Amino acid sequence: GQQLNQSPQSMFIQEGEDVSMNCTSSSIFNTWLWYKQEPGEGPVLLIALYKAGELTSNGRLTAQFGITRKDSFLNISASIPSDVGIYFCAGQLGGAQKLVFGQGTRLTINP
């Protein structure tokens, strides 16, 4: 079935550093979503992208919907300890219902 390739799988950074992660697909999506999941919780929506080329920010988070509609990236600036967690990208086709998730990027921050 459809799969999203998310990279890197894990990141170990120092507090205050910037973070960049991306997601690629062999299929086109009409919506890209970025979620964060913490232990014992469900994914929480961070940013939603609805148009190719769209660049959207949410505080220190910035995400872009790739022009080809087959990729997206998420940047986190000036990381803080509460940014720790697993970040998932998800794609959704127009008119379809399901979200297709990547494998996740586990972010660890050293204070």
Place this chain on the structure above:
Amino acid sequence: ETGVTQSPTHLIKTRGQQVTLRCSSQSGHNTVSWYQQALGQGPQFIFQYYREEENGRGNFPPRFSGLQFPNYSSELNVNALELDDSALYLCASSLDSIYGYTFGSGTRLTVV
């Protein structure tokens, strides 16, 4: 505005048994989707219900079934449990499946 609530939070079942998981959707949401998340993986789509009808299904066998009720709450039923069914089961609700999904905290199912 209440979020998505799932019950129970944890469950241990024996191989071959049947299990029912429950989900109350966020107020105003008419679409409920269920996902299975194995350890260390991203969530995998099981199926979705829209206004009490199944509206899309992932690559899961028929022993995974569901219901949506008039108040838009939902159940996931799994028959003949297998060890590989051990996972976090997530429920997500949305309005018309186009405005983003709100996830519950999940039910951790362990099959022994």
